[in-house]
Amino acid sequence: MPYDDHVARIQQAWATERPDLDVTPQGIIGRLHRLAAVLRDELLVVYGEHGLGEGEFDVLATLRRAGAPYERAPGELAEHTMVTTGAMTKRVDRLVEAGLVTRRRSDVDGRGRVVALTPQGLDLIDRAMTAHMANEHRLLEPLTAQQQRDLERLLVTWLGAHGG
Numbered sequence: 001m002p003y004d005d006h007v008a009r010i011q012q013a014w015a016t017e018r019p020d021l022d023v024t025p026q027g028i029i030g031r032l033h034r035l036a037a038v039l040r041d042e043l044l045v046v047y048g049e050h051g052l053g054e055g056e057f058d059v060l061a062t063l064r065r066a067g068a069p070y071e072r073a074p075g076e077l078a079e080h081t082m083v084t085t086g087a088m089t090k091r092v093d094r095l096v097e098a099g100l101v102t103r104r105r106s107d108v109d110g111r112g113r114v115v116a117l118t119p120q121g122l123d124l125i126d127r128a129m130t131a132h133m134a135n136e137h138r139l140l141e142p143l144t145a146q147q148q149r150d151l152e153r154l155l156v157t158w159l160g161a162h163g164g
Helices: 006-017 025-049 054-065 074-081 085-097 119-140 145-161
Strands: 101-105 113-117
Touching: 006 025, 025 054, 025 119, 054 074, 054 085, 054 101, 054 113, 054 119, 074 085, 074 113, 085 101, 113 119
Parallel strands: none
Antiparallel strands: 101 113
């Protein structure tokens, strides 16, 4: 089935210029790359509506899903968000300044630190997460429920093959 989109035009140009190359992977990889950019932009809109960037949303969501008392050590936050501890420090600093999290000494390890949601942070992430999930449902609307399940299964398989 021939497609007529940006990626198909790129593939056609390569087929003309380098007919010896099999560029069929671009059909999937190129479209995933373009879709990822579109999806990220759509997600950022909702984060922004709540005064958050992607990194701040990620930290607040990680603390929220930790369960009461909604706290983690900075190293755990970095591990759960897959960013460096240096990047995590900057994110936490911004959230502390905004009054959304606190940073204190650990009750367990006096040398360690703990980052915890404030009541304002908890309220904000609950509202933002509700809007975020409504947005993700909206973004998936073009696919049927079965297509969504099939796509998820395929992505799990493919990501697992690459160590993710």
